Amino acid sequence: MSVALSPWQARAYAQVLVALEAGRLPHALLIGGAVHLGKRALARRLANRLMCSSPQQAEACGQCRNCTLIAAGTHPDLLEETFELNDKGEPRKEILIAQMRRLTEKLMLTPQIAAGQVALIHPAEAMNRSAFNALLKTLEEPPSGRTIILISDQPQRLPATIRSRCQWLRVDLPPRAEALAWLVARGWDEHSAGEALDAAQGNPGLALNYLTDKGLTLRRSVAKDLVALAEQRESAVAVASTWAEDGPARRLRFCGELLRDHLAARHGAQRADLLAQAGLRHVRDPFALATWFDASVRTLNGLDGPMRNDLQIAELLLGWQRLG
Ligand SMILES: [Zn+2]
Structure with a gap:
């Protein structure tokens, strides 16, 4: 049974x-x-x-x-x-x-x-x-x-x-090879499984979650939005309204993870850096990025509070654009 x-x-x-x-x-x-x-x-x-x-x-x-x-x-x-x-x-x-x-x-x-x-x-x-x-x-x-x-x-x-x-x-988290084999045994190809595992920092259960509910696709789209905002190709208000309507908490969590991976990769860690892959240039001040990371956590914690979600997110994204 x-x-x-x-x-x-x-x-x-x-x-x-x-x-x-x-x-x-x-x-x-x-x-x-x-x-x-x-x-x-x-x-x-x-x-x-x-x-x-x-x-x-x-x-x-x-x-x-x-x-x-x-x-x-x-x-x-x-x-x-x-x-x-x-x-x-x-x-x-x-x-x-x-x-x-x-x-x-x-x-x-x-x-x-x-x-x-x-x-x-x-x-x-x-x-x-x-x-x-x-x-x-x-x-x-x-x-x-x-x-x-x-x-x-x-x-x-x-x-x-x-x-x-x-x-x-x-x-405990399993060794990477074991986690990868477990995902592949569940029918995922090795490339996607590896990408999901990187995004999940080696956690196979979380990686499976990313694979089954399109978390990876959403994560990539958050990276693309952040790069477009940084290059002033998108408006913070427009992106904020999209995010607020569709999984704001998840998107903000992804923001934090993308930043974390980006900063780690810049310090030489072996990490898939989706922000760099989406075209983020390396000119940004790491301290300013770390401060923005904190702001993203505060916004995440403040969701569904007294202030409207789209307004809170717009403020965060305007802050991101100002990092320039
Ligand atoms: Zn029994």
């Missing part, structure tokens, strides 16, 4: 199984690593293995009542907390104290079907301070048979009091 793990997931899972078989699996685990590496899938697989009534070494049986309920997403002893929806039906940006209180209360109750309970919390870094505090005591002394799994793209943002109470399972 289970889906094949990627090599990097398999390495992390093997580590956890060693601990499990030696009876040393911690009651609080922090799965940390870059985005899109399959950390949640790994956590769910482990949860299933822990809750299965007749596991076969590494894997859950897939047949028992626990496995069937987990597969249906209705197991009452598999608890999960992530972003809830706000009044407008949009996901909140924080995990709240009420969620952690509810979770810790459930963890005090007797499991309904399985021998124990597993709680998944993701993204763990999105818990606010009071949510962390509400979790702290349970994390320190959970009732027996409970496993709490925190999942985080940015584990360094978790408070030290939380990190020190968890055993850390890292999901």
